Amino acid sequence: MKIKNRVTDLFKIQYPIIQGGMVWASGWKLASAVSEEGGLGLIGAGSMKPQLLREHIRKCKNATNKPFGVNLPLVREDIEELINVIIDEGIKIVFTSAGHPAKHIEKFKSAGIIVAHVVSSVKQANKAGQAGCDAIVGEGVEAGGHNGKDEITTVALIPQLVDAVNIPVIAAGGIADGRGVLAALVLGAEGVQMGTRFAATKESSAHEVYKQKIAEAGDNDTVLILRKALLARVIKNPFAIEAIKAEEEGKSREEILELLNTKREKLGIFEGDDVNGMLEAGQSAGLIKEILTVKDVFAKIISEYDKAVENICKK
Amino acid sequence: MKIKNRVTDLFKIQYPIIQGGMVWASGWKLASAVSEEGGLGLIGAGSMKPQLLREHIRKCKNATNKPFGVNLPLVREDIEELINVIIDEGIKIVFTSAGHPAKHIEKFKSAGIIVAHVVSSVKQANKAGQAGCDAIVGEGVEAGGHNGKDEITTVALIPQLVDAVNIPVIAAGGIADGRGVLAALVLGAEGVQMGTRFAATKESSAHEVYKQKIAEAGDNDTVLILRKALLARVIKNPFAIEAIKAEEEGKSREEILELLNTKREKLGIFEGDDVNGMLEAGQSAGLIKEILTVKDVFAKIISEYDKAVENICKK
Numbered sequence: 353m354k355i356k357n358r359v360t361d362l363f364k365i366q367y368p369i370i371q372g373g374m375v376w377a378s379g380w381k382l383a384s385a386v387s388e389e390g391g392l393g394l395i396g397a398g399s400m401k402p403q404l405l406r407e408h409i410r411k412c413k414n415a416t417n418k419p420f421g422v423n424l425p426l427v428r429e430d431i432e433e434l435i436n437v438i439i440d441e442g443i444k445i446v447f448t449s450a451g452h453p454a455k456h457i458e459k460f461k462s463a464g465i466i467v468a469h470v471v472s473s474v475k476q477a478n479k480a481g482q483a484g485c486d487a488i489v490g491e492g493v494e495a496g497g498h499n500g501k502d503e504i505t506t507v508a509l510i511p512q513l514v515d516a517v518n519i520p521v522i523a524a525g526g527i528a529d530g531r532g533v534l535a536a537l538v539l540g541a542e543g544v545q546m547g548t549r550f551a552a553t554k555e556s557s558a559h560e561v562y563k564q565k566i567a568e569a570g571d572n573d574t575v576l577i578l579r580k581a582l583l584a585r586v587i588k589n590p591f592a593i594e595a596i597k598a599e600e601e602g603k604s605r606e607e608i609l610e611l612l613n614t615k616r617e618k619l620g621i622f623e624g625d626d627v628n629g630m631l632e633a634g635q636s637a638g639l640i641k642e643i644l645t646v647k648d649v650f651a652k653i654i655s656e657y658d659k660a661v662e663n664i665c666k667k
Numbered sequence: 668m669k670i671k672n673r674v675t676d677l678f679k680i681q682y683p684i685i686q687g688g689m690v691w692a693s694g695w696k697l698a699s700a701v702s703e704e705g706g707l708g709l710i711g712a713g714s715m716k717p718q719l720l721r722e723h724i725r726k727c728k729n730a731t732n733k734p735f736g737v738n739l740p741l742v743r744e745d746i747e748e749l750i751n752v753i754i755d756e757g758i759k760i761v762f763t764s765a766g767h768p769a770k771h772i773e774k775f776k777s778a779g780i781i782v783a784h785v786v787s788s789v790k791q792a793n794k795a796g797q798a799g800c801d802a803i804v805g806e807g808v809e810a811g812g813h814n815g816k817d818e819i820t821t822v823a824l825i826p827q828l829v830d831a832v833n834i835p836v837i838a839a840g841g842i843a844d845g846r847g848v849l850a851a852l853v854l855g856a857e858g859v860q861m862g863t864r865f866a867a868t869k870e871s872s873a874h875e876v877y878k879q880k881i882a883e884a885g886d887n888d889t890v891l892i893l894r895k896a897l898l899a900r901v902i903k904n905p906f907a908i909e910a911i912k913a914e915e916e917g918k919s920r921e922e923i924l925e926l927l928n929t930k931r932e933k934l935g936i937f938e939g940d941d942v943n944g945m946l947e948a949g950q951s952a953g954l955i956k957e958i959l960t961v962k963d964v965f966a967k968i969i970s971e972y973d974k975a976v977e978n979i980c981k982k
Contacts, residue, residue: 473886474885493820494823504886505822507809507821507841508841508951508953512886512954529826531854532854534853535853538853570789571789572788572818600895600917602915635820635823638823639827660853661979
């Protein structure tokens with residue numbers, strides 16, 4: 353895998369493979385391992401209070417000299433505090449999601465921070481470009497966790513984003529192996545972001561039960577839930593089935609939000625309750641058969657990618 | 668585009684590009700035009716009575732000497748009659764969908780017919796392989812019209828199908844240009860099936876209003892409706908919004924089926940009623956900007972494909 357493009361240049365990385373920031377799964381250990389292998393690791397601030405984020409950033413700096421970043425969901429109430437920690441600690445790469453980047457971009461830019469924003473439609477991509485973002489992550493509806501309302505799939509979304517914006521597009525959703533990486537580049541993306549594949553690594557801070565659930569999942573073992581509240585793709589466990597039933601019965605947004613009330617994400621991903629917890633995962637779970645080290649994930653992806661390139665180019 | 672693989676060999680075609688069989692859009696005119704360009708045209712029997720299917724087959728034979736086939740939804744009540752017409756008229760390629768191929772495969776096989784079956788999950792793919800099908804079409808949830816319940820996207824589905832079965836896999840869903848064709852091959856498919864792109868051609872028998880709606884559609888202008896009845900992806904018009912509302916209110920299967928009662932497909936696709944009709948289209952509609960001739964569609968796809976190959980292989 354020899355790729356030099358705007359994404360490898362922007363983040364100063366060897367491979368345009370980005371580890372998605374995930375709640376309860378992507379702390380300093382995962383992020384630094386990914387960066388050490390030549391990808392871009394992201395600390396997922398979504399499940400961290402400002403002080404904990406600071407600790408993870410410091411540990412990550414100790415663990416690697418290579419570039420890493422922070423993923424920041426912009427809907428957080430303590431967003432200003434989190435941004436202050438990021439700037440204070442000298443972070444130079446931020447991936448923002450779930451919100452409007454325009455509100456915060458000046459603060460990031462004046463601190464010399466590269467900003468990539470996660471989008472799920474052409475409209476959001478144009479907004480991110482106009483706001484001054486350096487790159488976008490185009491996330492298809494097959495991705496795990498919280499998802500854009502548009503429900504556009506990776507194969508349909510990526511070429512439309514590439515045609516719409518001038519900044520580099522990173523593809524996310526449904527990608528877990530080297531074939532997926534090459535397919536994303538063929539569609540015009542200049543990098544990929546993978547969540548589920550890295551959630552199921554040894555270095556992920558998620559619970560073993562949750563990692564095992566990803567490794568065991570087949571092609572149709574994830575489902576989109578909470579359309580009326582906060583759309584998310586999760587593994588079809590008893591909690592998910594309960595949520596689907598509530599939606600089918602026409603329950604209100606308030607009733608659905610109540611279902612979520614007991615910190616379902618932490619319960620499922622961090623504490624390993626596979627009955628009552630919310631097990632966020634993408635459809636790529638069906639491609640993931642074992643829990644590997646980050647080193648082995650990279651070796652596998654690179655070898656699959658090289659083989660896929662050879663298949664196309666020998667013709 | 669120089670591709671020789673099991674799909675081009677099986678159907679004796681120049682390009683592994685198959686035009687999906689579609690109700691009210693794919694008669695002899697479209698099918699013969701696609702076959703003439705070196706792809707595989709399919710007459711969509713879904714909206715044809717047996718006698719009409721016979722007429723279309725005869726006209727298609729007059730229009731081209733190249734291989735073409737028939738798409739047959741197996742849920743039809745007059746399925747035996749339709750199969751008899753197909754055999755009687757000497758058709759040698761059948762694409763089956765919406766049902767179990769095992770029930771009819773012997774009849775097809777003893778008439779020397781090649782059978783490809785449309786699937787939307789690994790489970791269905793394995794069944795089709797065991798039944799003796801010669802190929803499968805793996806259709807992602809981004810595809811237009813009736814859809815598998817599994818809601819698996821093309822980028823997640825195709826590699827899983829390729830890993831599961833030994834017969835060739837044809838990718839469908841979200842593909843409308845040469846980048847999509849190459850991405851599908853990278854994922855392991857040996858051909859693609861495109862519906863929406865060919866529905867919006869001059870040779871399609873659909874109404875101009877419907878074709879125009881496809882050309883105008885943006886990335887998020889289609890939606891999945893009728894989850895409780897007969898899942899379908901359609902353009903988000905007033906009828907579709909009415910159907911979504913009925914589902915959100917928790918209406919029963921019977922009430923939802925009643926909504927469909929007035930031949931919505933014909934009304935929308937063939938008669939061009941863009942308010943009350945059901946306008947079946949895939950997410951690839953966002954990539955389709957104009958109504959072209961089939962000849963121009965092929966020229967465009969081939970040139971895009973060659974450029975995409977060059978981009979990958981020059982590296």
